[in-house]
Amino acid sequence: MAGLKKLGELQKSEERLAYLLLLPTLFILVAIAIYPLATVFYNSLTDKKFASSQEVSFIGLRNYRELLSVTVKELPPVIDADTGEVQIDSETNQPVYERAINILPREPFRFRAMKQFNLFGKMYVIGATDREFVRAIGDTLAFTVVTVILETILGLGVALVVNANFKGRGVMRAVMLVPWAIPTAVSSRMWEWMFNSTRTGLVNVVFQNLGIGNGQIPFLVDTAWQIPAMITIDVWKTTPFMALLLLAGLQLIPKDLYEAADVDGAGMIRKFFTITLPLLRPTLAVALVFRTLDAIRVFDLFQIVLQNTRFSMASFAFYNLIDSQTMGYSSASSVVIFVLISVFAVFYIRLLGAEND
Amino acid sequence: MKTNRILWTVASMMMAAAMVLTACGPAATEPPAATEAPMTEAPETEAPMEEITLRVFAGNVGQELELTKEAAGRYMVLHPEVNVEVVDTPDFVEDRLGVYLQLFEAQSPEGDVFQIDVIWPGDLAEHFVDLNEYGAADVAGDHFPAIIENNTVDGKLVGIPWFTDAGLLYYRTDLLEKYGYNAAPATWAELEEMARTIQEGERADGNEDFWGYVWQGNAYEGLTCDALEWVDSSGGGTIVSPEKLITVNNDAAIAAVEMAASWVGDISPDGVTGFGEEDARGVWQAGNAAFMRNWPYAYSLGQADDSVIKDKFDVSPLPAGDAGHGSATLGGWQLAVSRYSEHPAEAADLALFMASYDEQKARAIEGSFNPTVMSLYQDEDVLAATPFFGSLYDVFINAVARPSTATAPQYADTSRIFYNGVHSVLTGEVDAMTAFEEMELDLQDLLGYDVGQP
Numbered sequence: 001m002a003g004l005k006k007l008g009e010l011q012k013s014e015e016r017l018a019y020l021l022l023l024p025t026l027f028i029l030v031a032i033a034i035y036p037l038a039t040v041f042y043n044s045l046t047d048k049k050f051a052s053s054q055e056v057s058f059i060g061l062r063n064y065r066e067l068l069s070v071t072v073k074e075l076p077p078v079i080d081a082d083t084g085e086v087q088i089d090s091e092t093n094q095p096v097y098e099r100a101i102n103i104l105p106r107e108p109f110r111f112r113a114m115k116q117f118n119l120f121g122k123m124y125v126i127g128a129t130d131r132e133f134v135r136a137i138g139d140t141l142a143f144t145v146v147t148v149i150l151e152t153i154l155g156l157g158v159a160l161v162v163n164a165n166f167k168g169r170g171v172m173r174a175v176m177l178v179p180w181a182i183p184t185a186v187s188s189r190m191w192e193w194m195f196n197s198t199r200t201g202l203v204n205v206v207f208q209n210l211g212i213g214n215g216q217i218p219f220l221v222d223t224a225w226q227i228p229a230m231i232t233i234d235v236w237k238t239t240p241f242m243a244l245l246l247l248a249g250l251q252l253i254p255k256d257l258y259e260a261a262d263v264d265g266a267g268m269i270r271k272f273f274t275i276t277l278p279l280l281r282p283t284l285a286v287a288l289v290f291r292t293l294d295a296i297r298v299f300d301l302f303q304i305v306l307q308n309t310r311f312s313m314a315s316f317a318f319y320n321l322i323d324s325q326t327m328g329y330s331s332a333s334s335v336v337i338f339v340l341i342s343v344f345a346v347f348y349i350r351l352l353g354a355e356n357d
Numbered sequence: 358m359k360t361n362r363i364l365w366t367v368a369s370m371m372m373a374a375a376m377v378l379t380a381c382g383p384a385a386t387e388p389p390a391a392t393e394a395p396m397t398e399a400p401e402t403e404a405p406m407e408e409i410t411l412r413v414f415a416g417n418v419g420q421e422l423e424l425t426k427e428a429a430g431r432y433m434v435l436h437p438e439v440n441v442e443v444v445d446t447p448d449f450v451e452d453r454l455g456v457y458l459q460l461f462e463a464q465s466p467e468g469d470v471f472q473i474d475v476i477w478p479g480d481l482a483e484h485f486v487d488l489n490e491y492g493a494a495d496v497a498g499d500h501f502p503a504i505i506e507n508n509t510v511d512g513k514l515v516g517i518p519w520f521t522d523a524g525l526l527y528y529r530t531d532l533l534e535k536y537g538y539n540a541a542p543a544t545w546a547e548l549e550e551m552a553r554t555i556q557e558g559e560r561a562d563g564n565e566d567f568w569g570y571v572w573q574g575n576a577y578e579g580l581t582c583d584a585l586e587w588v589d590s591s592g593g594g595t596i597v598s599p600e601k602l603i604t605v606n607n608d609a610a611i612a613a614v615e616m617a618a619s620w621v622g623d624i625s626p627d628g629v630t631g632f633g634e635e636d637a638r639g640v641w642q643a644g645n646a647a648f649m650r651n652w653p654y655a656y657s658l659g660q661a662d663d664s665v666i667k668d669k670f671d672v673s674p675l676p677a678g679d680a681g682h683g684s685a686t687l688g689g690w691q692l693a694v695s696r697y698s699e700h701p702a703e704a705a706d707l708a709l710f711m712a713s714y715d716e717q718k719a720r721a722i723e724g725s726f727n728p729t730v731m732s733l734y735q736d737e738d739v740l741a742a743t744p745f746f747g748s749l750y751d752v753f754i755n756a757v758a759r760p761s762t763a764t765a766p767q768y769a770d771t772s773r774i775f776y777n778g779v780h781s782v783l784t785g786e787v788d789a790m791t792a793f794e795e796m797e798l799d800l801q802d803l804l805g806y807d808v809g810q811p
Binding site: 052053112198200222 | 449795
């Protein structure tokens with residue numbers, strides 16, 4: 001009995017020691033993560049102005065309402081005052097609808113038209129109080145999905161190539177990393193020049209020779225081209241990183257498995273799908289989590305190349321903080337981004353983790 | 358396994374938090390790399406005082422930075438106890454303001470002298486010292502009174518004028534002659550017609566990259582300047598009138614911006630909606646444009662020995678619209694001393710030195726930067742180097758100011774609403790009528806002023 005009791009005490013003192021040892025970590029976490037995060041959250045409930053001595057007042061959830069309010073309204077057709085009938089546009093032969101700006105509510109925040117669409121013969125308009133933010137969320141998600149898919153496929157291809165045995169493999173592996181080794185600020189500028197809107201830009205010259213456009217496509221200004229251009233730059237830049245991670249995974253696969261498969265007479269494709277891919281899955285999972293969370297908070301690329309003409313979520317927050325000086329509003333958008341990323345991260349990791357169990 | 362899950366969840370939340378914070382926090386940005394001015398070996402003094410370092414945050418458009426460094430070098434020769442570092446700042450005005458604001462938010466003594474835009478004194482006054490207390494009162498009378506007035510906020514002289522700017526029309530004399538025109542265009546319609554003729558002719562002659570007219574169309578402060586010129590010269594007012602009425606939404610303004618939108622892809626490149634000053638100058642100085650709207654600084658660069666258009670161009674006032682007169686937006690930069698500087702007296706002395714008669718003269722000759730000291734417009738050396746300072750004197754003194762006084766301290770937001778609205782019309786995203794209605798509503802929300810007609 002006495003021995004057991006003693007064991008219990010020992011356990012307790014070990015527990016105490018464990019907590020004591022955890023303290024420094026906890027302290028650092030509070031100092032560098034919890035405290036700033038709490039400050040951001042608190043600021044998001046105020047109208048604080050950046051770099052100003054203006055008095056700060058608490059405004060509750062007003063910033064969030066202004067950021068996230070979205071509405072759909074029906075646009076009634078315009079009735080001709082003389083005939084009492086619906087006005088028809090003489091050029092397009094379509095009925096004329098009331099203009100969105102007159103229909104969307106203006107109180108307490110003004111809704112701005114985002115998109116009009118026709119459903120069952122009626123015209124509707126989607127309005128948002130901050131259409132830039134709503135658009136930034138959409139753009140960032142689209143950017144994330146497309147870049148991660150492309151980088152994974154291309155990265156896997158590159159990794160398989162440099163994993164094979166050939167002369168000059170070491171050099172190839174080093175060369176492969178060059179795009180990733182260039183700082184984004186530099187490579188963004190480089191691509192900005194290549195995407196130049198005149199024929200001084202390489203992309204325009206190439207496109208013109210391929211018969212696309214007249215050599216004057218404003219890639220970085222035209223809204224239809226902006227996001228594809230961003231995706232191109234990011235894929236060029238980050239595929240090597242993906243390849244590097246996957247290469248590490250490939251090297252962990254024991255060679256004798258392939259030898260056994262050779263003996264059994266399996267072909268290249270069969271070997272890839274039954275040996276390489278299943279054994280690469282844990283690495284692939286980690287790489288995907290990394291890239292997805294990285295892509296969703298993309299900042300530098302958008303900030304440097306698009307210069308506030310179109311935003312990613314992070315550059316939106318930066319723009320509102322620095323250029324608009326609306327620190328409270330910017331903090332609110334940061335909190336929304338934080339929640340979005342957390343949800344993403346939790347789901348992602350659960351999904352992958354569950355499969356691993 | 359369950360604890361493991363929770364741990365993962367917590368870990369991923371932390372990771373997300375850290376990522377958001379690193380991405381969006383009010384980043385503790387290092388100031389851009391300071392570059393030492395060229396003349397650092399200052400002569401030894403007998404009683405070596407403690408050396409102090411002053412940092413000047415200056416622009417880098419054209420030869421600006423070089424000239425500022427030279428001025429800093431001259432100051433250090435006169436004041437060996439002072440070490441002046443010239444810090445390069447971003448070209449885009451908004452980005453430059455961003456750098457400054459980050460220093461001011463931290464009340465950082467990192468910067469002593471700041472080059473500030475003519476539109477900033479109202480918005481930024483609280484961060485600068487009153488230069489009148491440091492001897493500026495004696496020299497203020499030498500400068501253009503309108504600029505001194507602009508820089509005076511509540512009786513406090515926020516910045517000493519350094520150079521002034523006004524929008525000008527650059528045109529190729531050789532091409533005008535080639536196509537049978539004997540004078541620069543007097544109206545926008547004439548400009549359009551001449552630009553189209555020259556562009557078609559030059560392209561037929563084999564220069565596929567030739568454009569009629571280049572200007573600043575990116576969504577930034579520069580577009581506010583350009584658009585204000587179109588609008589004001591058409592009788593559409595100045596966005597917000599000095600009497601604090603929101604006048605932006607009127608037929609003349611809408612027509613003026615629609616006119617500019619029709620240029621895009623016709624006489625101006627499709628990419629002009631992404632152009633800043635230096636992009637426009639790039640096309641112009643390569644000899645690929647017949648006309649350019651730009652500030653005076655482009656003159657001396659175009660006249661440089663390695664320029665292909667040397668002696669083939671001239672400048673004139675911008676064309677007139679329905680108002681019957683052309684309009685040039687007033688630009689220009691001041692030197693201000695930070696309230697957070699550790700050496701405000703020395704910094705003010707440096708600022709006054711850099712804005713003095715001799716220094717402005719050097720900048721006018723080498724860089725065609727318009728002096729703010731009135732008597733320099735009669736100086737023979739200056740007029741020999743940049744003859745248009747004399748011939749276009751009226752343009753400079755009658756330049757139209759952006760509504761920075763009427764809207765202070767909300768000018769930055771006012772301008773943003775305006776240039777974003779105009780930009781959406783130029784790119785064809787929104788029709789002009791809707792864009793101007795939206796601008797009007799946005800300005801009402803922002804400023805709370807009444808709506809009026811110009």
